[in-house]
Amino acid sequence: MTYEEMEPQLISLIAKIRNMDASSISSETPVSVVAPKSLLMVAINAQIEGTLGIAIPIREVMNARTIGDVVQLAIDHQ
């Protein structure tokens, strides 16, 4: 999957998990906006595997600063 293909899928997944409007999330959105507590990011990461079948190591996803970083990680580990 390319970045352009991955980004909307990931944003849609995050929006569903966090009960947010997907149009309010972009690649520039800080991770802290969608996951104010670190453990929420772990839960999102678990859903990325469950839905997209991509396993991202926890420590790498915890270092992501923006949603774009998470998209790139998903691409790197697909």
Next chain:
Amino acid sequence: MSAFIEGMKATAKKCPQRVAFPEGEDEIIMRAAATCAKEGIAFPVLVGNEAHLRDLCVERNIDAETFEFADTADEAYFTTIVERYLALPDTILPAGMLRASMADPLYFAMALTALGDTDVTFAGITASTGDVVMAGQIMVGLAEGVESPSSVGFFDISACGAIPADLLAFGDSAICVNPTAAELACIAVSCCDTFADMTGEIPRCALLSHSTDGSARNDLAEKVVQALACARRMRPDLTIDGEFQLDSAILPQVAARKVKRESAVAGKANVVIWPDLDVGNIAVKCVQIFGACPADGPFLQGFRKVVSDCSRGASENDVVNNVAVSVVRAAALKQRRR
């Protein structure tokens, strides 16, 4: 070296535990682990690529047979540990994410400790405290009833003469920034358990405030009042009281004037709980600078097993001392859970 640490090392040598070191590639950690083995403080388990670690032992002129190795490059062993971890009843993370995460020695070491293959995971010389805490929280998990990890430290007050005691434990000066009442209660409970594990003494824990028994009525004091109620519900077996100003908590003559009721803690607290990180951080520095009292710690706490963090600027000696403390805690935890 403080008398407290000397005591910890002596105790550790009577009950050495298995300590997982995921940062064995670091020379300070490797040398400290070797010292711990040589002095009988711990049984070190270096976690990572065994062949690479053994090469480093040769380069550093350290006997590799000092260590046990948890070889993450051994696919069969790695898969066995992943599968055993996945089989734990509380494991809720998906297999792929766990397998990918456990390729990191920090997470693998935490899994070993969660499984009981090691008794302590010791890290922090390259990993940040945040990394260690997150890995511990996810892989080892928190102790029953505890909502968040925290830290405890110890003032060596033997020379200060203010109160007839050698040690005063304090929490949390490092982890919880602005704890809620429930989180403050967890900090108090964790500090009591760690204090008891480390000293063998009964903790008398004071929740601190700028108020004593309602002398001030505002949101800050109310948080501490609520924390006290919560802590007592969580653990009615522990001796916890407040809210007290510091002098009411530790000075008998002040407690007699300000605390107009029976209290097993007022005037004789051996564990004090700061209401937030600003207070905790500033208080410790004030004591160290103006009171010239050494402080040991902070030691992470609140996990199901012992997870220990060292400063990224730690010396070999600092690491050895910290490992000794971790070993004593792990041995006491096993005893407590029998």
